[in-house]
Amino acid sequence: MMKKILIGLFFLFAISAYCQNNIDIKLIRSRVILKSADEILSGNDYYKYLPSLKYKGVTDYTTGSGKWDSLARNAYDLALNGKITVYDPFSVEILGSEVRFPYAMSPKEVYQAFNWSDSTTIIRPYPPYEEVDTVFAGFFDPSKVVALDFYETWTINSKTMDIKKKIIALCPVLARYNYTSGEFLGLMPMFWIKM
């Protein structure tokens, strides 16, 4: 009995000593920009956002933009077909070092968030210049997914400086543009996918 208690205590001490060697980053959010500024911006946008380009995120040695597009298309299709559960990015709650995703998006909400239509009345350019109802529609474009956001925990061994990352959730980030002027409006998170 005594022997078992001693062995148990030894293990507890060993685990405690191991944990003391680690630096735990319990929650860190990072953004990896997948595409170059040239692909995201143009014209005046480029000039306007130029100061931020020094923070450009990624050098990808093996993956062309096409691969990222197929990844984005895949994530969107899975969410749209209800094969994965995705969470609303605007209702994320952070309590201390815990992140919560309280609102799961339905496939219908996923569709409505990234596809739109707008009806207006335009006049024909020839007599009798009658008014006709016209519908403008926009659909999800995977090439506009330009970044990935991550919530992660990091464990750093303070002796060897080994870093282990555990992904809590990832979120594709969409570049939004004004559909008439083409002006870059900003980056919008699509939905969180929990790991």
Place this chain on the structure above:
Amino acid sequence: MKKLISTTLVLFSLSAYAQKGNLNVDLISYRVPIRYSIDAEIDPENVRSYDVYTELFSDWYRNKIGPAEYNLFTTGLYEAATTGKITVYDPFLTTVKGTKVSFTILSVDEVKSIGTSRDTTQISYPFPPYDLHDTVFVSDFDLNSIMAIDFLETWTINSTSMKMAKKIIAFAPVMAVYDRNTGILRGMVPMFWVKM
């Protein structure tokens, strides 16, 4: 013979599964800021003043490493690198061939010289006979200048569940470099690579 064939078949099917089910990113590098302020110009308490920054990279300033963990990490890393407890590699002599990365070792003295400077100049005394005398300006490395971490990683993404795993190949602390006379930020420089 039968065993060999069945093993080969299993290997082929595993390989086909991996190709079909996973999206592999064999080598990717990116930078993660770890301080609230990654630019001396930005007031971390008033990020709204830096419109461009917040608009294009909104939320980047949030959820960074806390001050206690930051101090533990930077102190531990710098001490380990400058005492030779870990081997570190030159960030400017890294070569990438395909998806293979080759590193060149940095000596302890070279690591110690990162971020430090000795500059000798002549200044005159402010009183007669105003002689010139040699003066050495010494600047030591400031741990608080570590602003970000560069990562070299491989990613595996399961295309049916979107589950993703990252494997770190190496990381490099990135320090901010300021103009010694004006104090203006000149840029970010990786210090050294630490292989996993």
